[in-house]
Amino acid sequence: NAGVTQTPKFQVLKTGQSMTLQCAQDMNHNSMYWYRQDPGMGLRLIYYSASEGTTDKGEVPNGYNVSRLNKREFSLRLESAAPSQTSVYFCASSPPTARNQPQHFGDGTRLSIL
């Protein structure tokens, strides 16, 4: 019963480096999401994918790109990391009729940019 799996769990980068955060879900959900969590600000949506083959910007997309590789996988890429991107990143997924079935979350990736 894996649910939503994120890798890596921890990462330290230097300013300007690039990296990709991986997310996979095994619940056959159509929609997937990337959030960042910062102290006192709750979760802010970076990008989402309503269904396979589509992606859309959320509240804070600048500095990020995403790829919906297939129905299971949704990756988040930082092309040139900045200290302001130090955060905890969460991936989530939800089924197509989500009104009564909210999102399922991974355990997060803790990312530090030096």
Place this chain on the structure above:
Amino acid sequence: GNSVTQMEGPVTLSEEAFLTINCTYTATGYPSLFWYVQYPGEGLQLLLKATKADDKGSNKGFEATYRKETTSFHLEKGSVQVSDSAVYFCALLAGGTSYGKLTFGQGTILTVHP
């Protein structure tokens, strides 16, 4: 737009004390409302939900009632335990949304002492 406002934290209580965490929202239409809980080092887990006015969601001794007239969804528990120490997030899913894009409050840190 949609928004969720939670009471300022952190909240510190003694074991067996009564808990209230206030949550108010702004949304068009008829949103569904949720409380998520995040234990240290983990992702968010759904705690309870309510999908229409006057519904009461409940789970693990926690309760919240969907009050349309006051646009509120306050979380309560009669007797907290040390194991309830976590961050609590109120969230809404706007009415008519065909997939699960949630709007979160900023989170409230709860610490329960023995």
